[in-house]
Amino acid sequence: MTLNRRLVADWLWPLVVFGALAAVPALHVKIPKLFDQPIDSPGTLALLAACVLYGALALSYDVQFGFTGLLSFGHALYIAIGCYVSNIVITDLKWSFWQGVLIAMGIALVLSIILGYVSLRVGGIAFAMVTLAFAQAGAVLALKDPHHWTHGEEGLGANYEKLPKAFVGILNTKNLYWLALAFLAAVFFIVRWAVDSSPGRVWQAIRENEQRVEVLGLRPRAYKLQAFVLSSVLAAAGGIVYMLLYNGSTLDVTQPNFTLTLLLMVVIGGAGSRWGAVLGGILYTYLNNRLIAVGSSSTVEGLPHALRTPLEQPLFLLGVVFILIVVFLPGGLAGLAARGRVSGLRRIEAAVRPEADAA
Amino acid sequence: MSTFLLLTLTGLGLGAMYFLIASGLSLIYGLMGVLNFAHGAFITVGSYGTWWTSVHVFDGVHSTLWRWLASSLLGLLCGGVFAALVELILIRPLYSRHIDQVLVTVGLQLAFVALVAGIWGPDSKVVIVPRWLHDTTDVLGARIPNDRWVEIATAAVVLGLLQLFLRKTRYGLIIRAGVENRAMVQALGIDVRRAFTLVFAIGGVAAAIAGVLSGVYFNAVGPEQGTSLLIFAFIVVVIGGLGSINGSAVAAVVVGLAQQYTNYYGGSGIGDMIVVLLLGIVLLTRPRGFAGAAVGSRA
Numbered sequence: 001m002t003l004n005r006r007l008v009a010d011w012l013w014p015l016v017v018f019g020a021l022a023a024v025p026a027l028h029v030k031i032p033k034l035f036d037q038p039i040d041s042p043g044t045l046a047l048l049a050a051c052v053l054y055g056a057l058a059l060s061y062d063v064q065f066g067f068t069g070l071l072s073f074g075h076a077l078y079i080a081i082g083c084y085v086s087n088i089v090i091t092d093l094k095w096s097f098w099q100g101v102l103i104a105m106g107i108a109l110v111l112s113i114i115l116g117y118v119s120l121r122v123g124g125i126a127f128a129m130v131t132l133a134f135a136q137a138g139a140v141l142a143l144k145d146p147h148h149w150t151h152g153e154e155g156l157g158a159n160y161e162k163l164p165k166a167f168v169g170i171l172n173t174k175n176l177y178w179l180a181l182a183f184l185a186a187v188f189f190i191v192r193w194a195v196d197s198s199p200g201r202v203w204q205a206i207r208e209n210e211q212r213v214e215v216l217g218l219r220p221r222a223y224k225l226q227a228f229v230l231s232s233v234l235a236a237a238g239g240i241v242y243m244l245l246y247n248g249s250t251l252d253v254t255q256p257n258f259t260l261t262l263l264l265m266v267v268i269g270g271a272g273s274r275w276g277a278v279l280g281g282i283l284y285t286y287l288n289n290r291l292i293a294v295g296s297s298s299t300v301e302g303l304p305h306a307l308r309t310p311l312e313q314p315l316f317l318l319g320v321v322f323i324l325i326v327v328f329l330p331g332g333l334a335g336l337a338a339r340g341r342v343s344g345l346r347r348i349e350a351a352v353r354p355e356a357d358a359a
Numbered sequence: 360m361s362t363f364l365l366l367t368l369t370g371l372g373l374g375a376m377y378f379l380i381a382s383g384l385s386l387i388y389g390l391m392g393v394l395n396f397a398h399g400a401f402i403t404v405g406s407y408g409t410w411w412t413s414v415h416v417f418d419g420v421h422s423t424l425w426r427w428l429a430s431s432l433l434g435l436l437c438g439g440v441f442a443a444l445v446e447l448i449l450i451r452p453l454y455s456r457h458i459d460q461v462l463v464t465v466g467l468q469l470a471f472v473a474l475v476a477g478i479w480g481p482d483s484k485v486v487i488v489p490r491w492l493h494d495t496t497d498v499l500g501a502r503i504p505n506d507r508w509v510e511i512a513t514a515a516v517v518l519g520l521l522q523l524f525l526r527k528t529r530y531g532l533i534i535r536a537g538v539e540n541r542a543m544v545q546a547l548g549i550d551v552r553r554a555f556t557l558v559f560a561i562g563g564v565a566a567a568i569a570g571v572l573s574g575v576y577f578n579a580v581g582p583e584q585g586t587s588l589l590i591f592a593f594i595v596v597v598i599g600g601l602g603s604i605n606g607s608a609v610a611a612v613v614v615g616l617a618q619q620y621t622n623y624y625g626g627s628g629i630g631d632m633i634v635v636l637l638l639g640i641v642l643l644t645r646p647r648g649f650a651g652a653a654v655g656s657r658a
Contacts (some may be wrong), residue, residue, distance in 0.1 A: 024630065036458075057477055057653065071461065071534070073621075090548060095390070118642060118643060119393065119642070120641050121642050121643065121646045122597075122642060122646055124391070124457075125388065125393075125394040125457075125461065126597055128394060128461070129593040129596070130602065130638065130642060131598060131599050132590060132593060133590070133593065133594050133597075133634075133635050134635060134639075136590050136635065137631065137632055137635040138633070140628050140631040140632065141632070143628070144627055144628030146626065146628065160600060180582070184593060190393070204417050228601065256590065257586075260465055261557070263465065263468075264465075264466065264469070267462055293375060309474075309477045309478050310477060312477055313469065313473040313474060313476070313477040314473075315469055315472075315473035316470045316473040316474045316477060318465045318469075318470075319467070319469045319470025319471075319473065320466075321471075322462075322466040323449070323463050323466040323467060326453075326459050326462045326463050327449075327459075328465065330456075330459065
């Protein structure tokens with residue numbers, strides 16, 4: 001019976017959710033207020049694809065932040081590597097798409113091992129600053145473009161002749177949506193497998209109390225490096241999806257703010273929770289896009305200037321929401337859901353073992 | 360030779376701004392264990408406070424020197440008050456939740472930049488400064504822009520005042536002791552919380568000074584300027600050793616000079632790389648930074 005219940009929680013729910021999401025492009029309906037255009041229109045599907053991709057990117061960040069307790073400000077570096085390297089290979093070098101994927105993933109793997117090894121020499125806040133510095137180096141490299149590969153501020157449009165045919169053209173937006181969704185599902189199951197594996201349990205132990213792990217005779221640094229590398233490699237894969245979705249690479253993905261946005265998503269959704277991070281990514285991206293529309297809507301236009309200006313800035317509103325969640329709702333949206341569940345469990349526990357209360 | 364001299368003084372000018380930002384960051388981290396991302400907002404408060412008061416309050420003042428000085432002074436005041444309010448309202452309720460404190464400052468920084476860009480637009484603003492600051496002085500054949508002297512002198516004065524404050528006053532003593540061992544200071548019955556607000560205010564003023572000077576150095580103030588300075592200040596803090604003012608000063612000079620020399624002799628952008636490389640080397644050989652204060656001992 002317990003086995004069945006686990007099977008339901010582990011496989012049935014994710015499959016139902018991802019299956020339902022996969023059916024979205026078949027919906028020819030208009031949802032007023034939420035979306036401007038019908039669900040199956042390319043515009044709405046592109047927004048939904050972006051939401052799903054950011055859900056996956058947020059989850060990749062959660063591997064190190066939420067599950068291992070590593071606060072990195074340099075996650076964007078690996079997304080940028082996936083996004084730029086794959087693009088440079090197909091556009092500047094004119095090699096095949098799959099070579100681009102392989103090279104990008106290879107570089108991300110090697111670089112995350114080296115930089116992870118160096119930055120994990122320090123812990124806590126210093127680690128955050130060091131990862132930020134490395135990411136900044138990447139951002140400067142992409143901006144200054146010494147080898148004329150990244151095209152600096154212009155960004156690098158992808159050479160569409162080398163892209164898989166299924167992902168080119170506005171009519172194929174639904175394929176891009178399915179690609180983003182497949183990527184999210186893959187990241188979801190990989191992260192679950194990793195976090196539930198025995199090293200994954202050590203990651204979570206490190207998050208709770210690193211010294212205790214050390215006392216148990218384990219070397220936390222090796223485990224932290226594992227989490228960092230897995231998280232970074234998933235990010236690089238996400239960067240490749242990003243390149244396909246946006247038809248190229250822009251400097252946005254290299255900026256420190258890109259990492260900070262992922263951090264906001266994960267914390268809003270709930271750090272250390274798979275569904276929380278995914279939900280945070282999807283919700284944040286959706287609001288970030290829709291709030292611009294709300295900001296220019298007629299209701300807001302009618303407001304006095306002092307009120308209108310903040311409402312026109314999605315990042316301001318989301319930043320304020322984020323602060324409120326950190327202060328008043330630790331655990332984010334997922335924590336809100338879990339709170340009910342935990343108190344339920346406690347009630348059951350108290351009923352079964354009355355002495356547990358006294359202890 | 361003259362190029363070298365120009366590069367040296369420009370590097371020192373840049374290092375001066377890094378130091379002004381890093382000193383506050385370092386003190387705040389040393390005492391409270393908070394990585395203060397909102398320091399970028401303090402810089403922006405200083406630079407925009409100066410620009411705004413210069414345009415709206417002191418627009419009748421004829422002497423550009425007095426106009427600049429008066430508006431800068433108000434800019435610094437804004438920076439200090441803003442920083443103290445941030446500590447009281449946002450940081451104080453989250454004591455002993457270090458990561459959450461960092462997250463709050465991150466959110467504040469992002470929201471604040473968006474707000475400033477929303478109110479005054481994403482474009483840079485030109486601050487009216489005395490003409491003299493943009494003139495040059497001949498030193499051994501090198502034409503040095505005068506603002507470099509002001510930046511270097513200001514940073515030196517701030518360093519001196521900070522040292523004086525930390526060594527000669529009662530609060531300075533509490534802060535130094537708190538950086539060493541906060542639990543012990545509390546155990547002695549001293550309320551360190553007032554010291555927390557104080558280091559935020561001091562850090563805010565120092566960052567606002569950097570904001571004012573960056574308006575002169577870059578010839579304009581922009582909403583994103585604080586963030587880009589902040590990243591190098593972080594590097595300076597780590598290289599110098601978290602919690603050490605002197606370490607920050609030395610590291611700021613090293614980073615500023617290394618950046619200028621390599622950007623000129625190595626090519627644009629190389630300087631930023633060199634600085635990050637320097638950080639990597641310092642971490643590999645001396646993970647605690649120049650000053651050897653306890654890095655990473657706090658989560």
